[in-house]
Amino acid sequence: MIDIGSNLTSESFNTDLPAVIHRAKQQGVSVIIATGTSAQSSIDAQQLAAQYPRYLYSTAGVHPHEADHYDHQAEQALVELLKGSGRAQIVAVGETGLDYNRKFSSQENQIRAFEAQIQLAKDVDLPLFLHERDAFNDFYGIIKEQFNSISSKAVVHCFTGSQEALKAYLDMGLYIGITGWISDKKRGKNLRDIIRYAPLDRLMIETDAPYLIPQQKGVKQLLQQHRRNEPCTLRFTAEKLAECLAIEPQTLIDATSRTSREFFNLDQVASEPCFEEKAS
Ligand SMILES: [Zn+2]
Numbered sequence: 001m002i003d004i005g006s007n008l009t010s011e012s013f014n015t016d017l018p019a020v021i022h023r024a025k026q027q028g029v030s031v032i033i034a035t036g037t038s039a040q041s042s043i044d045a046q047q048l049a050a051q052y053p054r055y056l057y058s059t060a061g062v063h064p065h066e067a068d069h070y071d072h073q074a075e076q077a078l079v080e081l082l083k084g085s086g087r088a089q090i091v092a093v094g095e096t097g098l099d100y101n102r103k104f105s106s107q108e109n110q111i112r113a114f115e116a117q118i119q120l121a122k123d124v125d126l127p128l129f130l131h132e133r134d135a136f137n138d139f140y141g142i143i144k145e146q147f148n149s150i151s152s153k154a155v156v157h158c159f160t161g162s163q164e165a166l167k168a169y170l171d172m173g174l175y176i177g178i179t180g181w182i183s184d185k186k187r188g189k190n191l192r193d194i195i196r197y198a199p200l201d202r203l204m205i206e207t208d209a210p211y212l213i214p215q216q217k218g219v220k221q222l223l224q225q226h227r228r229n230e231p232c233t234l235r236f237t238a239e240k241l242a243e244c245l246a247i248e249p250q251t252l253i254d255a256t257s258r259t260s261r262e263f264f265n266l267d268q269v270a271s272e273p274c275f276e277e278k279a280s
Helices: 017-026 039-051 064-069 072-083 107-124 136-146 163-171 189-197 231-245 249-263 266-279
Strands: 002-006 031-034 056-060 090-099 128-133 154-156 175-178 203-205
Touching (some): 002 203, 002 249, 031 039, 039 090, 064 107, 072 107, 090 107, 107 128, 163 175, 163 189
Parallel strands (some): 002 031, 056 090, 090 128, 128 154, 154 175
16 A cells, blocks of 8 residues: 655654654555655655655655745755755655645745746656645646646646546546545545546545544544544545445555556666665
């Protein structure tokens, strides 16, 4: 089971990350991708990933909430990370995109940072890890114009949109990330109703920890802090998604793991340290 998005550099994991990773392993999580949300957190996520080879990977990008801080310096930090030693751990550019729900950064800066990071992903030939909330029209327009689905791949993480948005993303060749949102009694209803329209081989799963605790029986017992989600709850989202698709959980887990390995090129990345080991 692969958690394609977990905010492990969040300060809520500062004191007990080894225990968090241990619990994830115990619950069958085989790989976690730590999300970079700012220049600094991208550096932190990469350093973290380097400590857990073949178990943790990371992304490098500036979240739309942080887009007001996407300046030349931030971009240079990302470029250095992506073209330097971090390349062994970093498997995607992002998260980037648009969030008009809370507008922590101006709309104008969000668009600017988003377009710059799409270009960056093309330059370094990595997939995009995307975030879109209440910004479908602008987001779709930019992707459609800038994104060449033949040469690049992208996943819309934590998808919570409409059926129309789902269809539009799938038609463009994008992948869809599903979080614990799907088990939220009220907010997740629409997602539960529409997700069966997505082909199984375009879906991936994630916790978005420390956010979005799955609203299912048994989750609370796994969590050490009641208001913090952890990668160890991933199977609950796998089970809920499988239920919506009317398939066995194991079928869902096998398919999403295969898709995630291919999408993020994990086997190839993972094989690099083996080669070095042999060489030394
Ligand atoms: Zn996000």
